[in-house]
Amino acid sequence: MQASEMMARVDAIVEEHGNQQSSIISILQGIQKEYRYLPEEALNYLAEKMDISASKIYGIATFYENFSLEPKGKHIIKICDGTACHIRKSQPILDALRKELNLPEGRITTDDLLITVEMVSCLGACSLAPVVNVDGVVYAKMTPNKTQELVRKIKEGTFGEDD
Amino acid sequence: MGTMTIDNKKVEFTDEKNVLEVIRKMGIDLPTFCYYSELSIYGACRMCIVEDDRGKIFASCSQLPKDGMKIYTQTPKVRKYRKNILELLLSNHDRDCTSCNITGRCDLQRLARRFGIENIRFGELDEKLPIDDSSHGLVRNPNKCIYCGDCVRVCEEVQGVGALSFTHRGSDLKISPAFNKTISEVNCVDCGQCRIVCPTGAITVKDDREAFWEAIWDPNKRVVAQIAPAVRVALGERFGMKAGEVTMGKIVAALRMLGVDEVYDTAFAADMTVIEESQEFIERLSSGENLPLFTSCCPGWVKFAEYKYPELKDNISSCKSPQQMFGAVVKEYYKEKDSEGGKETIMVSIMPCTAKKAEAAREEMEVDGVRDVDIVITTNELARMIKELGIVFEELEDEALDMPFGLASGTGIIFVATGGVTEAVVTRLLKDKPRNDEKPVLFKDVRGLDNIKEASFQVDDREVRIAIVHGLKNADNLIKMIKSGQKHYDFIEVMACPGGCVSGGGQPSPTNVEHRRERAKGLYKIDKTSFIKSSERNPVVSNLFEDMLKDKKHLIHVHKN
Amino acid sequence: MRMTSSKDLYEAYEKFKVDFEREGKKIIVCAGTGCVAGGALDIYEEFQRLLEKDGLKDQVELIKETEEISLKKSGCPGLCEAGPLVRVEPGDILYTKVKVEDCKDIIQETFVEDRAVDRLFLRIDDEVYPYQHSIPFYINQSRLVLEDCGEVDPESIQDYIARGGYLALAKALEEMTPQEVCDEIVKAKLRGRGGGGFPAGVKWSQVLSYESDMKYIICNGDEGDPGAFMDMCIMEGLPHSIIEGMIIAAYATKAKEGYIYVRAEYPMAVKRLARAIQQARQYGLLGPNILGTDLSFDIHINQGAGAFVCGEGSALIASIEGERGMPRVKAKRTVEEGLWKKPTVLNNVETFANVRNIILKGANWFKSYGTEDSPGTKAFSVTGNVNNTGIIEVAMGTTLREIIYDTCGGIMDGKKFKAVQIGGPSGGCLTEEHLDMPLDFDSLTEVGAMIGSGGMVVMDQDTCIVEVARFFMNFTQNESCGKCVPCREGTKRMLEIMEKIVAGKATMEDLEVLEELAYTVTETSLCGLGKTAANPVLSTLKYFRDEYIQHIVDKKCHAKVCEALKTIRIIPDLCKGCSKCARICPADAIIGKVREVYRIDEEKCIKCGACIESCAFAAIEEV
Numbered sequence A: 001m002q003a004s005e006m007m008a009r010v011d012a013i014v015e016e017h018g019n020q021q022s023s024i025i026s027i028l029q030g031i032q033k034e035y036r037y038l039p040e041e042a043l044n045y046l047a048e049k050m051d052i053s054a055s056k057i058y059g060i061a062t063f064y065e066n067f068s069l070e071p072k073g074k075h076i077i078k079i080c081d082g083t084a085c086h087i088r089k090s091q092p093i094l095d096a097l098r099k100e101l102n103l104p105e106g107r108i109t110t111d112d113l114l115i116t117v118e119m120v121s122c123l124g125a126c127s128l129a130p131v132v133n134v135d136g137v138v139y140a141k142m143t144p145n146k147t148q149e150l151v152r153k154i155k156e157g158t159f160g161e162d163d
Numbered sequence B: 001m002g003t004m005t006i007d008n009k010k011v012e013f014t015d016e017k018n019v020l021e022v023i024r025k026m027g028i029d030l031p032t033f034c035y036y037s038e039l040s041i042y043g044a045c046r047m048c049i050v051e052d053d054r055g056k057i058f059a060s061c062s063q064l065p066k067d068g069m070k071i072y073t074q075t076p077k078v079r080k081y082r083k084n085i086l087e088l089l090l091s092n093h094d095r096d097c098t099s100c101n102i103t104g105r106c107d108l109q110r111l112a113r114r115f116g117i118e119n120i121r122f123g124e125l126d127e128k129l130p131i132d133d134s135s136h137g138l139v140r141n142p143n144k145c146i147y148c149g150d151c152v153r154v155c156e157e158v159q160g161v162g163a164l165s166f167t168h169r170g171s172d173l174k175i176s177p178a179f180n181k182t183i184s185e186v187n188c189v190d191c192g193q194c195r196i197v198c199p200t201g202a203i204t205v206k207d208d209r210e211a212f213w214e215a216i217w218d219p220n221k222r223v224v225a226q227i228a229p230a231v232r233v234a235l236g237e238r239f240g241m242k243a244g245e246v247t248m249g250k251i252v253a254a255l256r257m258l259g260v261d262e263v264y265d266t267a268f269a270a271d272m273t274v275i276e277e278s279q280e281f282i283e284r285l286s287s288g289e290n291l292p293l294f295t296s297c298c299p300g301w302v303k304f305a306e307y308k309y310p311e312l313k314d315n316i317s318s319c320k321s322p323q324q325m326f327g328a329v330v331k332e333y334y335k336e337k338d339s340e341g342g343k344e345t346i347m348v349s350i351m352p353c354t355a356k357k358a359e360a361a362r363e364e365m366e367v368d369g370v371r372d373v374d375i376v377i378t379t380n381e382l383a384r385m386i387k388e389l390g391i392v393f394e395e396l397e398d399e400a401l402d403m404p405f406g407l408a409s410g411t412g413i414i415f416v417a418t419g420g421v422t423e424a425v426v427t428r429l430l431k432d433k434p435r436n437d438e439k440p441v442l443f444k445d446v447r448g449l450d451n452i453k454e455a456s457f458q459v460d461d462r463e464v465r466i467a468i469v470h471g472l473k474n475a476d477n478l479i480k481m482i483k484s485g486q487k488h489y490d491f492i493e494v495m496a497c498p499g500g501c502v503s504g505g506g507q508p509s510p511t512n513v514e515h516r517r518e519r520a521k522g523l524y525k526i527d528k529t530s531f532i533k534s535s536e537r538n539p540v541v542s543n544l545f546e547d548m549l550k551d552k553k554h555l556i557h558v559h560k561n
Numbered sequence C: 001m002r003m004t005s006s007k008d009l010y011e012a013y014e015k016f017k018v019d020f021e022r023e024g025k026k027i028i029v030c031a032g033t034g035c036v037a038g039g040a041l042d043i044y045e046e047f048q049r050l051l052e053k054d055g056l057k058d059q060v061e062l063i064k065e066t067e068e069i070s071l072k073k074s075g076c077p078g079l080c081e082a083g084p085l086v087r088v089e090p091g092d093i094l095y096t097k098v099k100v101e102d103c104k105d106i107i108q109e110t111f112v113e114d115r116a117v118d119r120l121f122l123r124i125d126d127e128v129y130p131y132q133h134s135i136p137f138y139i140n141q142s143r144l145v146l147e148d149c150g151e152v153d154p155e156s157i158q159d160y161i162a163r164g165g166y167l168a169l170a171k172a173l174e175e176m177t178p179q180e181v182c183d184e185i186v187k188a189k190l191r192g193r194g195g196g197g198f199p200a201g202v203k204w205s206q207v208l209s210y211e212s213d214m215k216y217i218i219c220n221g222d223e224g225d226p227g228a229f230m231d232m233c234i235m236e237g238l239p240h241s242i243i244e245g246m247i248i249a250a251y252a253t254k255a256k257e258g259y260i261y262v263r264a265e266y267p268m269a270v271k272r273l274a275r276a277i278q279q280a281r282q283y284g285l286l287g288p289n290i291l292g293t294d295l296s297f298d299i300h301i302n303q304g305a306g307a308f309v310c311g312e313g314s315a316l317i318a319s320i321e322g323e324r325g326m327p328r329v330k331a332k333r334t335v336e337e338g339l340w341k342k343p344t345v346l347n348n349v350e351t352f353a354n355v356r357n358i359i360l361k362g363a364n365w366f367k368s369y370g371t372e373d374s375p376g377t378k379a380f381s382v383t384g385n386v387n388n389t390g391i392i393e394v395a396m397g398t399t400l401r402e403i404i405y406d407t408c409g410g411i412m413d414g415k416k417f418k419a420v421q422i423g424g425p426s427g428g429c430l431t432e433e434h435l436d437m438p439l440d441f442d443s444l445t446e447v448g449a450m451i452g453s454g455g456m457v458v459m460d461q462d463t464c465i466v467e468v469a470r471f472f473m474n475f476t477q478n479e480s481c482g483k484c485v486p487c488r489e490g491t492k493r494m495l496e497i498m499e500k501i502v503a504g505k506a507t508m509e510d511l512e513v514l515e516e517l518a519y520t521v522t523e524t525s526l527c528g529l530g531k532t533a534a535n536p537v538l539s540t541l542k543y544f545r546d547e548y549i550q551h552i553v554d555k556k557c558h559a560k561v562c563e564a565l566k567t568i569r570i571i572p573d574l575c576k577g578c579s580k581c582a583r584i585c586p587a588d589a590i591i592g593k594v595r596e597v598y599r600i601d602e603e604k605c606i607k608c609g610a611c612i613e614s615c616a617f618a619a620i621e622e623v
């Protein structure tokens, strides 16, 4: 990433939300949207620009679950483990996915940065539990098989063509 | 205003900020980990819990006193919960007290003993994290941290640095610099204020005692010690004496018993700094360049400015700090002798300050490859060495400093209290030198513990505007005001620590307002009774300037690139 | 069109109402998160395509002459389980589980041939329900807040105004002083729907009583309870009702700025709220001089970033201020020193959504629903093992039995009811003995549960209650901010013990420690999260202690949920000795000789269950 380009992008995001501490979460969301994660250089630049210590920004970024300091995959699969989904067996879906993607414990993103798998709590579609959200689209009443199917489509590059 | 009932006793309260203060006022030492009256209230450790008359448990540090309130500081429930909380803390703690840097002075250990924790049922520390010993001044051991947040708050609220922050959350909570870097990689200025407030061994002073012992035992080394002014009014606290009690004679005696060859007073070098820095100031006043002049004797401040306001580089005095000047001069003084006798002079400074350790290690603090200062030992480390040898400090007979560098003016001594530098420089600028008994009136705006002090003096025909600031957050605010054009000054004294070096990061803790006041009082007392009033009347210093330093001024200046 | 007086609003109301009611033939596609997940947007597009491009509309109009078919999206009417839902008016015909392929039939048969598509009707136990309002799910509800959810297009302010929207605001502005508005809310005894049940009117009056250059209104739409989504339903389905409530609160307390804090997992709610705010500004209902009065007020949306604890008031405020969302201790309450230390009203989504009806219809009308001390209604999201999961709204004081059996159609697969977890991770469980207890704030608190957010998870006999308690413990432990010791360290140790219990490794001493910790955490934690974190454990211990003991002493999970406590065994009488299972077992745990009875080595068995399915003689069972 070109430093000057990064600075220009961060400038634009700060411009959009306002250079004050109360905007910091929106700004971080903006940066994450841009890069799919929060790059260290961008946060250091932000700290200087906003006169907030870098450690404080780091503290905020590590507090909220949605922020990632590591690059995330191109596709994000969120498996709901809210109460309703848990009771209707969401764990096996996660297990199946990890197996399908060869993700060991503690890793959420595939090496090729294609897919990130996250466990989240409640996506608000509890009646259709268990649910899975792929790139913002909710899939209802999922099973391990159906989820594996989705992943295969993503891998083959045919995902989203017929949905 | 009102009355409350604490443990069935009626207690009046006035302006106490919280129930905890009222409880303490009535003489009960309620335990706390996360409460410091000078920091914002955090309310996380839950040690200060009390029970009210309806059986509700609350943290007394975060509750306003209310008229008619009835509380109990010790009930079966409170006692059990407090013990459980301590047990929970200890369960996730690296409990190797015997080999812990601060055992015996640790709040966690003390409270565990006070509440009789004998059995920890809840588990063990699950994962040992690496220790950060990257900095010259401090060591961070996250395995000892209880996440009280005191360090985070002091660093942000008092120092305006924000080198540390809470990161992650829940049981993954950590205290760390940005991006989990080491403190030496970030904007930490080594002031050690975080260490002062840390109730455990999670932040401790970098221990340099071993190097000191080695130097002492090496027959080829001439070990020369300098003792900073603030040390003599605080060291006694480690031996049960009162804050502010002057123990210079005992320290000299103790150092000789340790095996130090020559013992001097850093105040001597402070006299040199006063002369050199006021000279620089006079020159700048007449040329009008690079004003305001900022003092350079506090390495915490210098580092802060380097990080945050690099553009102020030329406004900071180029004089070395007294510690470094002293080192440079002593090394020069023994240069020939050493090369003849095959000895090496080792400069050890006894400092109240953790930043001085880092300062001594700075690349530019040397002359022709010879380090100015070799070893920096803090007040606390010296106390431990004295204890290690089994010296009964309180009973030592006073001994006198060595000559020639043992002679210092009162001005040099108060150098370390906030306002001290200013007083010294102004004393020198004034044509009519104030008598010792005139000083308190003349310098009333300069003394004391206000965050930012301002004064102006008529020097010749010119009004010289001076600001004195301590605590880096205050310095930061002041600089912002200067930058925005709200304020104008000619001379600005900055001390990183609140109250100046008397509360340096290497001093015994606690270091609260009362300690600061008492220690500063001790220094003013020495000033009052010292028979050399001002720096330029120090004959040894004058000689030095006329003789050795005559064409070697570079020894005592920093050469910035 | 900017409205500059109440008169403008009344005129708009009359006009939109006529439009709304004239709409005649309507196809209403539910566009709530649930139905969208089932493909509702594609269905909507298909209808659009069929009507516009395929000319089906013309075809209908040829036959029915002037009658137009209008197509609209609505918020969630609550019956998500049966979604995607399509309702057809007139006639109140409800089609369930609609697919794109059904759209053509729906238009053709309903509008052209004048008969309904029976295969899409809701069926419960052989009973067929063609009409929405005949469905038992709706019969026992009192939909006051959600009345229009499913009726109006959430993206249309005209729809909302047509249904009387913003008339309450106009009434407050025209006929009432701020104090009178506060008084009316006090009189209605509207209690906060976000958990605590604190009287909203009292809060408002206090904020009104403080002099300050700035005051704030915050709407808490964080809805972190995993398994509750009624606030989402309101935000998505009736965003204007929240905005109207907030504007009225601003008028009543003299606040100038408002914030809606929405959790990040609700992108559609954010979108709809943002759109509604935009429309309200255009109509002069937000911004300077609302409806031509002195009232100036505007609303910002803050999106959460994934932290349950940010639903707690002081953490939410910290988060809006741009800090880590850690709860704060404060000497003064939020009503005096809230956001940026200014007086602040903080209320829940549903609390605000209740305001318009109270102002418009009066406190007495409101009190005619619910109980003496908990008047009005409450929305619940009912999930778990019931037949009709979804969002319901019932009068306070309705019993669990009515909710579970009448409204939600009873337990799935005819199983036996075991317990219901109410109030999410901070709540407690209710059992059979509570089935006839009226649900309101106070009676729930009495039995150690709470309405909390309104999440209700129904569990049948096959649920392991210990494992459910472990699940909640895991949730709160994960979501603890870590600030205070009892919650950070205590929940962690409690979870460790719960994990030991479900793994069959705990002792009775562990149970003792668990309880001791539970009380310590409850009584000494800083914020509500810690104070309630132990509730699921404490309440399940209260009603199902024997199940804990079974896990600990007998190492048995009678619900057969806890993996570690399962035993797989071969029933000797049934085993024919075919050896199939032994060949399939991945752990080589099955031993025996062909044509003799096989046996499972418990030490080796990993409880994968593969053998059970493999046995053609059903000789292997799980005990």
Ligand SMILES: Cc1cc2nc3c(=O)[nH]c(=O)nc-3n(C[C@H](O)[C@H](O)[C@H](O)COP(=O)(O)O)c2cc1C
Pocket: C191, C192, C193, C194, C195, C196, C197, C198, C200, C220, C221, C222, C223, C224, C225, C308, C309, C310, C311, C312, C313, C314, C346, C347, C348, C349, C351, C453, C527, C528, C529
């Ligand atoms: C851990 C925790 C999470 C909470 N989450 C929510 C929430 O998601 N939504 C909500 O409205 N209130 C939540 N609350 C309650 C709020 O603190 C607050 O009481 C409420 O928003 C006030 O509004 P009300 O009086 O209208 O209910 C939560 C409280 C705690 C302790």
Ligand code: SF4
Pocket: B093, B094, B095, B096, B097, B098, B100, B101, B102, B103, B104, B106, B107, B108, B109, B144, B200, B201, B202
């Ligand atoms: S920090 Fe205190 S309690 Fe912990 S090991 Fe060191 S002395 Fe012991």
Ligand code: SF4
Pocket: B097, B098
């Ligand atoms: S007293 Fe106990 S803790 Fe202390 S050193 Fe001896 S054995 Fe260790």
Ligand code: SF4
Pocket: B138, B154, B155, B159, B161, B162, B163, B164, B183, B187, B188, B189, B190, B191, B192, B193, B194, B195
């Ligand atoms: S030494 Fe000073 S600057 Fe460094 S972390 Fe500690 S308080 Fe902050």
Ligand code: SF4
Pocket: B144, B145, B146, B147, B148, B149, B150, B151, B152, B175, B194, B197, B198, B199, B200, B202, B203
């Ligand atoms: S390092 Fe010390 S002061 Fe900082 S949080 Fe840990 S225990 Fe507290």
Ligand code: SF4
Pocket: B190, B191, B297, B298, B299, B300, B301, B352, B353, B354, B355, B356, B495, B496, B497, B500, B501, B502, B503, B504, B505
């Ligand atoms: S004020 Fe004194 S003790 Fe503190 S950092 Fe500066 S020199 Fe060191």
Ligand code: SF4
Pocket: C309, C326, C327, C479, C480, C481, C482, C483, C484, C485, C487, C488, C525, C526, C527, C528, C529, C530, C531
């Ligand atoms: S109770 Fe838990 S969530 Fe609340 S402040 Fe304490 S640690 Fe944070």
Ligand code: SF4
Pocket: C570, C574, C575, C576, C577, C578, C579, C580, C581, C582, C598, C614, C615, C616, C617, C618, C619, C620
């Ligand atoms: S598969 Fe069934 S019948 Fe065959 S050996 Fe196994 S248990 Fe016996």
Ligand code: SF4
Pocket: C568, C584, C585, C586, C587, C588, C589, C590, C600, C604, C605, C606, C607, C608, C609, C610, C611, C612
């Ligand atoms: S459950 Fe799995 S591991 Fe156990 S005996 Fe059957 S096949 Fe083997």
Ligand code: FES
Pocket: A080, A081, A082, A083, A084, A085, A086, A121, A122, A123, A124, A125, A126, A127, A129, A130, A131, C226, C227, C228
């Ligand atoms: S619990 Fe999974 S969507 Fe709500």
Ligand code: FES
Pocket: B031, B032, B033, B034, B035, B042, B043, B044, B045, B046, B047, B048, B049, B059, B060, B061, B062
């Ligand atoms: S001192 Fe009160 S909570 Fe820490």
Ligand code: FES
Pocket: C030, C031, C032, C033, C034, C035, C036, C075, C076, C077, C078, C079, C080, C081, C083, C084, C085
């Ligand atoms: S989302 Fe369509 S019925 Fe709930």
